[in-house]
Amino acid sequence: MVDVLNIYLADKAPKHSDPSITKARVMTIAEWWGDKTLADVNGSTCREYVSHRTSQARKTAKPDKTGNPARMVTAAGARRELEDLRSAINYHRNEGLCSEIVGVALPEKSAPSEDWLTRSEAARLIWAAWRAKQKFGECITDRDVGRHVARFILVGVYTGTRHAAICSAAFTPAVGRGHIDTASGVFYRRRQGARQTNKRQPPVRLPSRLLAHLRRWERLGIAKHAVVEWNGKPVVSVRKSFAAAATAAKIDRHITPHICRHTAATWAMQRGANVWDAAGWLGMSPELLERVYGHHHPDYQHDVAERMSGQDRDRNAVNKRGLTAMNVTKTTEKTRNVR
Template identity: 65%
Template sequence: MTGKPARPITPSAARRELEDLRSAINHHRREGLCSEIVEVVLPDKPLPRERWLTRSEAARLIWAAWRYREVQKGKETGRRSRRHVARFILVALYTGTRSSAVCGAALEPTVGRGWIDLDSGVFYRRAQGARETKKRQPPVKLPSRLLAHIRRWKDTGAAQSAVVEWNGEPVASVKKAFARTVIDAGLSTDVTPHILRHTCATWLMQARVDLWEAAGFLGMTVQQLEATYGHHHPEFQSEAAEALRRQKSDRNPVNKTERTPEKASKIVDFSRRAG
């Protein structure tokens, strides 16, 4: 007991736990250790999140982490205790990598961890020795500016063995410090570390990046990318919209015939005779 109120479990977290339970039961049955079939009913998948950061919001978040000074006894100190969060944000935002892989990224080949090759500028996201899962983690080429940052962190000792370190030790999670940084930046509390991945995908679409290239960069299929983020692309449904515009402008020319005074008088005469 910590004395703190219990945090509510989100529908997504509950579904993941039920999926784990179902997998364990199925494995148990396949091994012949279970004589009964136990069915685990999963709730519907939640709708995909639409939240992503604008460039100005991302800048505010990074600066809030970088400039933060630790407060002790109500006074600010000289300790910059959230700069590891700023490094996390930069890597997650500009590679679209999930938070666990960013926190697990070493700067040298390490068993059980992914790593960043500072010579070639490639981030090997999947941990060495780990099997590939549905959450694909292919290598990703680092943007040149991000690579320059990471090299500088290594040279200055800010990141000695891992990209995200606190007091010289790798950090397993930045969830709590990230949440406090979000508040300091004046952003809504729905901004979570995973939002950085959504933001990266959205920015790639807005920049008109080829779908195949973007999907490979993010580690997802083209179908997943198009279904979730395709509407952010400037060319989204543009051909359909243009076809309808052309159809409207190319209507039957009979309806566009100019009505001159002479033609108008003929119409009136015809109407009178018909009456």
């Protein structure tokens, strides 16, 4: 299995949006699958792997420093690793290095996350990142260390763009990077030269508030080479700094940079955005937007609710006015008979 994974790392991983993340996952896979063969891959061993991984703490967990219990690997995380294993095996077969079809059994997909930031939480998170200072032991310096994260959050919640696309965005077109055109107010999210994938990255029209910030950053040279940069260099990830900002903002649940995308979709629905337009803007299908975020829309099921609470004379055979008319007729007839 080691050969299968090494070929995948050499040929396919460099073409991914963040090869370092793919490499880290593949190395984790190799720790358990490395001494096995393709013949050992079946439903039983895949389930054993999921059980093994979900009993482990995440590598980023630092309970000794934080004082909090270590967060464990989730079934979704194990599934993502098995997806890489499946890709590596399929690539190995497609290259003609194996004639057998080997199936990888995946655990069921987790329900999509519905967590999002309120406007108050987003403001606290941005402010905490903006004020973050460098620490040396117990000593706090005057050096700013989180303002690039504040810029990331602003772009994330106002455009719903994925983490990697924001980190790779520049103010000038460049191969391998996305491009924000502040003159036209358009964010070209897909990296120049990159192929289209299932994760759609259509150009997005920038909201006026965000565009004002971006033009100021560009004009003042705050972000020279990239929208999100640290020490004058583009950053690959803001995950660690984002987690530190979340702690400083006293957000009492675990959140990742991807919550910015959930937040943008939720805010768009709460403001009554058209589902088709919002889906195109976010780069997702209208069906997915409706299924995951549609209940936030102010008109969600409004038409059905109104129809259920109203009275339709044509469909309701038992009608109050009709009953009244019938009663009057019968009373009149009885009166005539008495006379």
